[in-house]
C-alpha cells in the first residue's frame with residue numbers, strides 16, 4: 293500500500309499545548325489551522341502587537357448607523373508552526389502525539405485520531 297501523505301493532525305477547535313519557544317507550556321484553542329503552511333493560530337498565544345487605524349464600520353444591528361472602530365495597538369495571535377505545539381487529549385488532559393486508529397463506521401473503515409498514550413488511547417474526536 294502506498295504511504296499516505298502527512299496530513300495535518302491538528303484541527304480548528306482542538307486544545308493544544310506549546311512545546312517549544314518562549315510560550316512553552318501554555319495552552320489554547322486552535323482558531324485556525326493552515327495545513328499548507330503547517331501552521332496554526334491559537335487563541336491568546338503568540339500574540340504580536342498590531343497597529344490599527346481608526347475606521348468606520350457599519351452597525352451590525354441594521355440600524356444603518358456608522359460606528360467608529362477606535363485605532364490603537366491590538367494583540368493579534370500570530371501563526372505558530374505546528375511542530376511547536378502538541379494536541380491536548382480531552383480524555384486524559386495531557387499533551388499527546390496523535391495516533392491513527394481505524395474504526396469501522398457503518399461498515400466503512402474510517403481513520404480516526406486517537407491519543408497515543410498507552411494508558412489512555414481514547415479517541416480525540418468525541
Ligand SMILES: [Zn+2]
Nearest residue numbers: 381384407412
Ligand atoms: Zn489521552
